[in-house]
Amino acid sequence: MKRFLLLPLCALCLAAGAYAQEAQSLKDAYKDYFMIGVAVNQRNISDSLQSALVKREFNSMTAENDMKPASVHPAAGRWTWERADRIADFCRQNGIKLRGHTLMWHNQMCDWMFYDAEHHFVSKDTLFQRMRDHIHTVVNRYKDIVYCWDVFNECIADGPRRPDANGRDQPLRESKFYQICGNDEFIRKAFEYAREADPHALLFYNDYNECDPVKCDRIYTMIKTMKAAGVPIDGIGMQGHYNIYGPSPEDIEAAVSKYAEVVDHIHVTELDIRVNREMGGQLQFSHNEGATVTDEQKHKQEAQYAALFRIMRRHADKVNCVTFWNLSDRDSWLGADNYPLPFDRNYQPKPLYRVIRDFE
């Protein structure tokens, strides 16, 4: 049994050794442009090969799930810090910067925050009080290491515009936040609370399908209006859950240029490029299970990644960080058969890795 295991393991180590001797990593290659980040789970930081890869390639990290509201604050007054603390400690020990993700979101949220003991919606004021307590507590705990926070995630609706009660365009998602408040005050408040808690952290609004011209315009208008009213928003997070067919380089470039008009900091926060035709941050999608990847798909993917990084390098005055959503195809939330990342399911670099790194 041992002998059978030993051979493939050795082959893996040799391949890993050859790659490890290469001079440049992603973070080195991009040092004059922006930070290169990765979203991590607990395995990535405890397994020695995986954590070596994280340290070698990346200078910014995001907790894939472990800092989300439901992870750290599952019930009123109950805080579960262990996993988030491990990630923060890993960053502290290895000199890696930590992107905080996410203070508020309609998914993986502390659902208890929306309800009273009879399971009726709480008042707006109670919700704001609970949000403030959550935001202050989390931000304070990681103040020394988190350099920016996604304060609110995914507030803008997809699809056609819907009129509000007064017949005006209503671009917000019908989340429980929205149902309780009836307007965008919950977003404004979250940013104010985050700024109170840490005046030094950069505060981001983060969303997906952010290059779709209609949604881009909604995000742009919301941020512009809020900033004009004094809401402390520093940056826009472009999630970057794309596929090999889109968005087009023109739409990506148009979105970055537009966002650059209203904020000084743009991050690509959750980059992956899957090989099927789905895209976006919705939590229902196909894992492409059992599908084999063709050479044509691989080439399209390389071209899409190359175009994306070319655009981001051109906008490096405003683009400060590009984060891959997961370390390898094995870890990807999209499933390994969606083939979305530069490292394969054995943590080896694909040809795609060199396309991204060796851009000159």
Ligand code: XIL
């Ligand atoms: C995803 C995680 O990767 C999954 O493990 C989890 O089951 C669901 O959330 N947009 C976001 C991320 O902002 O937090 C989501 O992460 C992916 C979509």
